[in-house]
Amino acid sequence: MHTCKECNNSVFGGGYCKYHQYKRKMRGGNLYESKPRPKPSIPKESKTRKKERLRYTEVCQKLTEEIKAENGGKIYCYFSGIEITGKPTFHHLKGRTGDYYTDKEWLVPALNDYHLAYHFTPIEDLMKEDWYAGFLSRLKTKDYSLYCKEQKKIEKAQNYLDFS
Secondary structure, three states: OOEOOOOOOEOOEOOEOHHHHHHHHHOOOOOOOOOOOOOOOOOOOOHHHHHHHHHHHHHHHHHHHHHHHHOOOOEEOOOOOOEEOOOOEEEEOOOOOHHHHOOHHHEEEEOHHHHHHHHHOOHHHHOOOHHHHHHHHHHHHHOHHHHHHHHHHHHHHHHHHHHO
8 A cells, every 4th residue: 555755644646645635735736746837928910010010000191191182182992982081091002011011102092891892802793893893994004913913813703603
């Protein structure tokens, strides 16, 4: 029969009798086993990205002021052509990576509903929207290569629908 590590009573668990096992738990568990270390928390955004985001907000404010100055105090949505009365969101025509994140040339104002619709609606449904044709014509005048990319998306969707 096994005996407790601290006294001569019979073993209950972990090499200790009921009394010493209870005493160990009351002191915070087994003091001889190493407790797992807390994992270091990963920051939600890096220091570099935080600086870029601050720069981005400055660029958006300046761009808003510039557009208002050009259009007599009005801003129009790049997708729909409707006037934006509140704070505009900005669409990154060439993506959010590298210098394109803060480049004024490739930032265009947008109403949030149309902006989200553009990103999350399937291309087949976008082609049915009234505003999409106007967006394509504005995109064609801004940058022909982006217009061609959009046309390839449309062509691919049409081929898929035809093939189905």
